[in-house]
Amino acid sequence: MPALACCVDAAVAPPGYAFTWNSSLPTPDTFSGAHPPTNTSAITTIDNSHWSPSSSAALYKIDCWGAPYFSVNSSGNISVQPYGTATLPHQEIDLMKVVKKASDPKSSGGLGLQLPLIVRFPDVLKNRLESLQSAFDFAIKGQGYESHYQGVYPVKCNQDRFVVEDIVKMGSQFRFGLEAGSKPELLLAMSCLCTGSPDALLICNGFKDAEYISLALVARKLLLNTVIVLEQEEELDLVIDLSRKLAVRPVIGVRAKLRTKHSGHFGSTSGEKGKFGLTTTQILRVVKQLEHSGMLDCLKLLHFHIGSQIPSTALLADGVGEAAQIYCELVRLGACMRVIDIGGGLGIDYDGSKSAESDISVSYGLEEYAAAVVQAVRFVCDRKSVKHPVICSESGRAIVSHHSILVFEAVSASVYDVPPMSTHGLQYLVQGLTEDGRADYLNLSNAANRGELDICLLYADQLKQRCVEQFKEGSLGIEQLAAVDGLCDFVSKSIGASNPIRTYNVNLSVFTSIPDFWGIGQLFPIIPIHRLDQRPGVSGVLSDLTCDSDGKIDKFIGGESSLPLHELEGDGGVSGSGGRYYLGMFLGGAYEEALGGVHNLFGGPSVVRVSQSDGPQSFAVTRAVPGPSCGDVLRVMQHEPELMFETLKHRAEEFVHDNDGMAHVSLASSLARSFRNMPYLVATSYCCSTAANGNNGYYNCNDDSYGTAVDSATGEDDQWMKLHEDCGISKFVTCGTGNYASGCNGLGLCGLLHVKDMKASV
Numbered sequence: 171m172p173a174l175a176c177c178v179d180a181a182v183a184p185p186g187y188a189f190t191w192n193s194s195l196p197t198p199d200t201f202s203g204a205h206p207p208t209n210t211s212a213i214t215t216i217d218n219s220h221w222s223p224s225s226s227a228a229l230y231k232i233d234c235w236g237a238p239y240f241s242v243n244s245s246g247n248i249s250v251q252p253y254g255t256a257t258l259p260h261q262e263i264d265l266m267k268v269v270k271k272a273s274d275p276k277s278s279g280g281l282g283l284q285l286p287l288i289v290r291f292p293d294v295l296k297n298r299l300e301s302l303q304s305a306f307d308f309a310i311k312g313q314g315y316e317s318h319y320q321g322v323y324p325v326k327c328n329q330d331r332f333v334v335e336d337i338v339k340m341g342s343q344f345r346f347g348l349e350a351g352s353k354p355e356l357l358l359a360m361s362c363l364c365t366g367s368p369d370a371l372l373i374c375n376g377f378k379d380a381e382y383i384s385l386a387l388v389a390r391k392l393l394l395n396t397v398i399v400l401e402q403e404e405e406l407d408l409v410i411d412l413s414r415k416l417a418v419r420p421v422i423g424v425r426a427k428l429r430t431k432h433s434g435h436f437g438s439t440s441g442e443k444g445k446f447g448l449t450t451t452q453i454l455r456v457v458k459q460l461e462h463s464g465m466l467d468c469l470k471l472l473h474f475h476i477g478s479q480i481p482s483t484a485l486l487a488d489g490v491g492e493a494a495q496i497y498c499e500l501v502r503l504g505a506c507m508r509v510i511d512i513g514g515g516l517g518i519d520y521d522g523s524k525s526a527e528s529d530i531s532v533s534y535g536l537e538e539y540a541a542a543v544v545q546a547v548r549f550v551c552d553r554k555s556v557k558h559p560v561i562c563s564e565s566g567r568a569i570v571s572h573h574s575i576l577v578f579e580a581v582s583a584s585v586y587d588v589p590p591m592s593t594h595g596l597q598y599l600v601q602g603l604t605e606d607g608r609a610d611y612l613n614l615s616n617a618a619n620r621g622e623l624d625i626c627l628l629y630a631d632q633l634k635q636r637c638v639e640q641f642k643e644g645s646l647g648i649e650q651l652a653a654v655d656g657l658c659d660f661v662s663k664s665i666g667a668s669n670p671i672r673t674y675n676v677n678l679s680v681f682t683s684i685p686d687f688w689g690i691g692q693l694f695p696i697i698p699i700h701r702l703d704q705r706p707g708v709s710g711v712l713s714d715l716t717c718d719s720d721g722k723i724d725k726f727i728g729g730e731s732s733l734p735l736h737e738l739e740g741d742g743g744v745s746g747s748g749g750r751y752y753l754g755m756f757l758g759g760a761y762e763e764a765l766g767g768v769h770n771l772f773g774g775p776s777v778v779r780v781s782q783s784d785g786p787q788s789f790a791v792t793r794a795v796p797g798p799s800c801g802d803v804l805r806v807m808q809h810e811p812e813l814m815f816e817t818l819k820h821r822a823e824e825f826v827h828d829n830d831g832m833a834h835v836s837l838a839s840s841l842a843r844s845f846r847n848m849p850y851l852v853a854t855s856y857c858c859s860t861a862a863n864g865n866n867g868y869y870n871c872n873d874d875s876y877g878t879a880v881d882s883a884t885g886e887d888d889q890w891m892k893l894h895e896d897c898g899i900s901k902f903v904t905c906g907t908g909n910y911a912s913g914c915n916g917l918g919l920c921g922l923l924h925v926k927d928m929k930a931s932v
């Protein structure tokens with residue numbers, strides 16, 4: 171037991187507080203001895219000699235959840251293999267180089283994008299699509315199945331225009347289609363599929379009204395291979411009525427409510443009491459009504475969805491087998507069945523454990539999944555002598571999860587060291603104590619001398635409670651309260667009872683970027699993306715920027731409640747120019763982007779799209795979009811940034827005066843920049859203090875460092891967004907300096923609009 175020779179610095183007697191040492195108490199000198207190890211000393215002694223990038227790969231289980239796309243390279247950075255196992259060594263992409271390119275100021279050749287940042291890899295998307303297709307092709311060939319697999323991508327997983335367009339384009343050779351669950355999703359699927367394979371399916375799921383059904387029928391008129399899947403029995407009347415009015419012969423599917431139920435979190439959609447689909451009685455009524463209307467030949471597809479993240483192939487085969495029986499029964503009842511649509515559910519192994527017992531893992535891979543589906547359908551159809559149907563899956567998570575990485579920074583960390591304690595401070599504390607408090611202190615001292623660790627802690631806590639009471643009564647000063655905190659801290663660390671977990675503050679909103687963690691406790695692999703050649707010296711939890719106690723990540727894959735992390739170098743990101751510390755959230759390409767909200771008005775991340783290229787860097791950034799600005803997110807909540815800016819500008823004109831009468835102009839210019847910048851923290855080194863230019867100390871980002879748009883083309887393969895040129899960037903730039911061009915309100919609205927336009931139309 172190290173003895174307690176301590177007191178916090180803050181507890182030195184303040185001016186005007188005279189005190190005398192009560193000699194009946196032990197002097198602090200009785201607690202002589204060594205200090206407990208501080209965090210700083212722990213860090214300086216980190217031994218990297220037996221640490222290598224592969225040690226980090228093992229620690230963070232990267233090979234388990236990341237293969238075949240993510241690994242650690244010899245520089246200790248995350249390396250991306252865009253073509254999975256087919257990636258050649260020179261084709262690997264160093265993620266840190268991408269982050270540097272995206273975030274470096276434009277003056278240093280970067281794109282000036284602010285973090286957080288989503289890095290999309292279309293090559294990975296393509297590889298996932300091809301792997302899924304070839305898994306089914308292999309199973310179909312191997313089992314002598316007499317039809318084919320034809321997947322659709324459920325756009326709800328990630329509706330980003332470029333993700334959907336990529337899937338349609340890359341999947342065209344496989345007749346890959348889209349699934350929609352709402353009217354806007356249907357509209358986007360219709361327009362995207364105009365460039366896809368003519369055979370690609372357009373599956374219309376979800377609750378439908380007359381407008382939705384009309385749209386789906388119009389899609390058939392446009393020769394899109396559209397199937398209206400009945401989720402509710404009532405939808406059938408509308409389909410029959412509207413198809414007559416529009417003179418379109420519809421293709422109809424029914425969604426069956428299966429008895430097979432999956433027990434995981436996502437299984438609530440399944441089973442007899444599940445939210446969706448028709449019961450067997452309802453399916454029979456649908457068949458009758460279609461027959462009665464002379465439209466039974468329109469019924470061609472059976473759909474079901476057991477739930478996302480189906481844990482095992484045993485459960486999958488059970489569900490597919492049940493559905494195949496319904497399919498065969500529909501054939502027997504006279505429907506012209508063609509397709510069995512097995513829904514989503516193809517899972518992702520987020521923690522790499524390959525376990526069927528957890529919501530974040532699955533016990534199979536693509537090949538096993540495909541083999542189980544093909545076998546289950548074939549078995550039932552062969553027994554009933556029914557022609558093998560086309561197998562369709564609506565695999566979303568499995569297609570898009572791997573293709574994007576969310577990169578964010580830790581900007582500071584809580585300190586874990588014991589401040590030096592002074593004799594004076596300790597004496598000053600003791601002097602202010604009540605009789606009871608002094609008794610606790612004496613007992614603490616005696617217990618320390620006897621080496622009774624648990625009792626030390628007990629008296630320290632008791633002493634602290636008394637001090638808090640005294641402080642509330644006003645009989646103890648703030649320095650004394652700090653002293654008792656320091657003393658208790660010291661005691662816990664000395665006896666090894668303190669919590670060594672540190673809090674890393676990250677420049678991120680959990681609610682915006684990892685909403686499933688907050689909403690349903692879903693875990694994703696989160697790891698540092700560099701310094702992986704160094705042994706991580708501390709353990710930490712991540713605390714986000716929001717003022718919400720839920721805005722923290724304190725659960726990690728593998729059942730861990732903290733994450734091995736490296737000490738921040740220098741003085742961190744935000745407060746200085748020190749070494750930056752980047753973390754990545756992996757496998758989050760599905761659902762997270764659309765589910766994220768604007769809590770605290772933090773908007774989405776910046777996005778870059780990165781393709782493998784044979785240039786010196788082995789990658790090319792083919793698109794770059796800054797995240798929503800403060801003005802953008804204000805507008806989401808019906809505020810009008812232009813009017814807000816005008817109000818503040820007029821106020822500045824009225825109240826801010828200096829000798830040359832220009833102070834309000836530069837102030838307005840700074841305000842305009844604040845509306846235009848992203849809501850996240852910006853490192854001081856990336857900002858200019860316009861104080862130096864006589865702007866009342868107002869800080870904000872230099873347009874040349876972090877702009878709201880990407881405006882330069884630097885590489886042959888790169889197709890940069892030339893936003894500024896689109897809108898006449900001269901206006902944009904002059905807005906920022908307060909020297910407004912005609913037609914511009916000084917806010918740089920032209921820039922804001924074009925950032926939005928770019929997302930929609932480039």
Ligand SMILES: Cc1ncc(COP(=O)(O)O)c(C=O)c1O
Pocket residue numbers: 324327349375475477478479513514515516517564565566567568760
């Ligand atoms: C009807 C339907 N199809 C497909 C999916 C996509 O599922 P997954 O992401 O598990 O592939 C879902 C998601 O819940 C769904 O409800």
